Amino acid sequence: MTELDTLSTIRDLIRWGVSRFHEAGLYFGHGTDNAWDESRLLVLHALFLPWETPGDYLDCRVTESEREGVIDLLQQRIDRRIPAAYLTGHARFAGLDFVVDERVLVPRSPIAELIAKRFEPWLECDPERVLDLCTGSGCIGIACAQVFPESEVVLADLSMDALAVAEQNIELHQLHDRVETRWSDGFDGMPGERFDLIVSNPPYVDAEDMADLPEEFQHEPEMGLACGADGLDLVRRILQEAADYLTDNGVLVVEVGNSMVHVIAEWPEVDFEWVEFRHGGHGVFVLSAEQCRRYQAVFGDA
Numbered sequence: 001m002t003e004l005d006t007l008s009t010i011r012d013l014i015r016w017g018v019s020r021f022h023e024a025g026l027y028f029g030h031g032t033d034n035a036w037d038e039s040r041l042l043v044l045h046a047l048f049l050p051w052e053t054p055g056d057y058l059d060c061r062v063t064e065s066e067r068e069g070v071i072d073l074l075q076q077r078i079d080r081r082i083p084a085a086y087l088t089g090h091a092r093f094a095g096l097d098f099v100v101d102e103r104v105l106v107p108r109s110p111i112a113e114l115i116a117k118r119f120e121p122w123l124e125c126d127p128e129r130v131l132d133l134c135t136g137s138g139c140i141g142i143a144c145a146q147v148f149p150e151s152e153v154v155l156a157d158l159s160m161d162a163l164a165v166a167e168q169n170i171e172l173h174q175l176h177d178r179v180e181t182r183w184s185d186g187f188d189g190m191p192g193e194r195f196d197l198i199v200s201n202p203p204y205v206d207a208e209d210m211a212d213l214p215e216e217f218q219h220e221p222e223m224g225l226a227c228g229a230d231g232l233d234l235v236r237r238i239l240q241e242a243a244d245y246l247t248d249n250g251v252l253v254v255e256v257g258n259s260m261v262h263v264i265a266e267w268p269e270v271d272f273e274w275v276e277f278r279h280g281g282h283g284v285f286v287l288s289a290e291q292c293r294r295y296q297a298v299f300g301d302a
Helices: 010-024 035-046 055-059 064-080 084-088 111-116 139-147 160-172 207-212 215-219 233-245 257-266 289-294 296-300
Strands: 090-093 096-099 129-133 152-157 179-183 195-200 246-255 284-288
Touching: 010 035, 010 055, 010 064, 035 064, 035 084, 064 084, 084 090, 090 139, 096 139, 096 160, 111 139, 111 246, 129 139, 139 152, 139 160, 139 179, 139 195, 152 160, 160 179, 195 233, 233 246, 233 289, 233 296, 246 289, 284 289, 289 296
Parallel strands: 129 152, 129 195, 152 179, 195 246
Antiparallel strands: 090 096, 246 284
């Protein structure tokens, strides 16, 4: 009898995965933040069981073929350092399920917490039109469409591959009547349009951080991560132009992650409001349309 033959229950397989993940020094941060959740996610997926499977089920025995399938999936995670979401083809964001693959980043933005709170206290009323700029899988814009059921939402991206995934997610959530995809390089694809809410999780990783990223990030599209020496190449464009695309009471929400230090250093005179998250995350700022207009010349001089 081999070591693997002794793994007879679902719980055994999860525990084995946790041990092997720690042994291999895997990075967790693409949907889960620890070895137990990562292993549980992959084991349940391989057994065609939902994440919400009751704990009592974990003591159920598995068949030999089921065990082999689970071990194969866990071994892929170890040997190839592929994020779990790409192995399962799905990720959770803001309580919703999304189709994902290596054409898009794995959803993990702390903006999900803002969506759940309906962007209070910054939004004065439900937005009529929402723009998710640099949409990737479409997770942010689609989650906005769910909490604002009367809103029209545009999912914009430079990557046609990403927009194809976003289309799948629009179909998954049956939102074609209110949500559309748009190819756009920054705001170029929206001449003359205005939005009550612009949300963006653009590429913002600076060159130093790109060089130090764990191997798991190498499976994600580089154009969704890197954006110049300080990570702000696209953020500068957004700040320079956002005022022209916001309604009078509109709100701009942008995630810049660790590059917030560069934002603060480059525009010390700008009163960015940095969001404090209860459930983890940092580097997201909010500006009103009035602030965007007031500072437009400052951003243009950058």
